[in-house]
Structure formats: C-alpha cells, structure tokens
Amino acid sequence: MKEMKAKDPKASQMVFNKRVYYLIRTLEMARDWKLSDIKPFMSPELYTKIKQNNEYDDYYVVDLTFKKIIPTGYHVKDQIQIIDFDIVYDQLLMNPKKKIKQSKQKRHYALYKSVNALTKVNASAQAIVCPNCGANINRITEGVCSYCNASIDVADFDWVFYDAPIEMTK
Numbered sequence: 001m002k003e004m005k006a007k008d009p010k011a012s013q014m015v016f017n018k019r020v021y022y023l024i025r026t027l028e029m030a031r032d033w034k035l036s037d038i039k040p041f042m043s044p045e046l047y048t049k050i051k052q053n054n055e056y057d058d059y060y061v062v063d064l065t066f067k068k069i070i071p072t073g074y075h076v077k078d079q080i081q082i083i084d085f086d087i088v089y090d091q092l093l094m095n096p097k098k099k100i101k102q103s104k105q106k107r108h109y110a111l112y113k114s115v116n117a118l119t120k121v122n123a124s125a126q127a128i129v130c131p132n133c134g135a136n137i138n139r140i141t142e143g144v145c146s147y148c149n150a151s152i153d154v155a156d157f158d159w160v161f162y163d164a165p166i167e168m169t170k
C-alpha cells in the first residue's frame with residue numbers, strides 16, 4: 001500500500017478492496033454465464049487462457065463473501081503497476097436442482113493499471129467515463145465505448161485483471 005501511495009497519493013485500502021470485490025464477483029459469475037462480460041476487465045492474454053479452459057459445470061456462483069486480502073507483491077514495469085494478492089472468500093454455489101455447495105477458498109489473483117491511472121476521490125468502484133464523449137462506460141463491450149465507439153483500455157483508468165485462476169474446480 002505504501003509503494004502504491006507513492007505513485008498514487010489518493011489510493012486507499014478501502015477503494016482498492018471495493019474494486020477487488022467488484023472485479024472478482026464479476027469474473028466468477030461471468031464464468032458460469034457469459035464470460036465476455038469480463039473481457040474489458042482483463043488483459044487479452046488472460047482472457048484467451050480463461051476462455052480456452054472455461055468448462056461449464058452444473059454449479060454456479062450465487063454469492064461470494066470476502067474475508068481477507070493478503071498482498072503478496074507490488075511492482076511497476078513498462079508503465080504499468082501490478083499488484084499480486086491472495087484472497088480468502090466463502091463461496092456459495094447452487095445447481096439447477098437448487099442443491100447448495102458451500103466452501104472456503106483461498107485464491108491468487110493479480111491486477112494491473114497504468115502508472116498514470118490515479119485514484120479519484122468519491123469515484124465509485126465501477127464508474128469509468130469515456131475520455132472522448134464523457135458517457136459512463138461501465139458497460140464497455142470489446143474495448144469500445146458503446147456511445148461513440150472510441151476505443152478504451154480500462155487499465156488506463158482503473159485496476160483490471162493481470163492474473164486469475166485459469167481452471168476453476170468447484
């Protein structure tokens with residue numbers, strides 16, 4: 001956190017945690033339904049790897065309860081900041097017959113963003129505004145603004161996935 005603050009003075013643990021919870025919830029739900037929902041929020045290489053290994057399973061994520069984030073590394077390379085961490089969460093799964101599975105998970109993820117992407121005070125964990133037309137582009141598809149078609153790299157604004165578990169065993 002200290003190293004992160006040196007690059008980004010308004011960074012806070014609370015804002016970062018909110019972003020982490022939002023991203024992980026979105027990813028883990030997208031694996032069961034529509035993986036492309038998470039596409040703008042990860043590196044293209046990671047998306048390809050997850051897509052190739054994403055196997056449909058009867059059980060889907062109903063809820064995740066986050067317990068703990070354990071940072072394991074922070075570094076800057078080629079104008080991007082990368083943060084590695086383990087996260088502990090309780091996972092609630094259900095199948096179409098309403099059978100429930102519950103388990104505690106500890107998993108490794110990494111996020112990255114541009115060194116120029118600074119935390120804004122009062123910004124919500126989700127909101128990103130198009131630099132071209134000013135529209136709220138939370139729902140970007142295929143890396144373009146759905147209003148004006150400007151191409152957008154979310155990592156220029158906020159944290160996105162650099163690494164995540166490729167194959168999920170539920």
Ligand SMILES: [Zn+2]
Pocket residue numbers: 130131132133134135145146147148149150
């Ligand atoms: Zn736009």
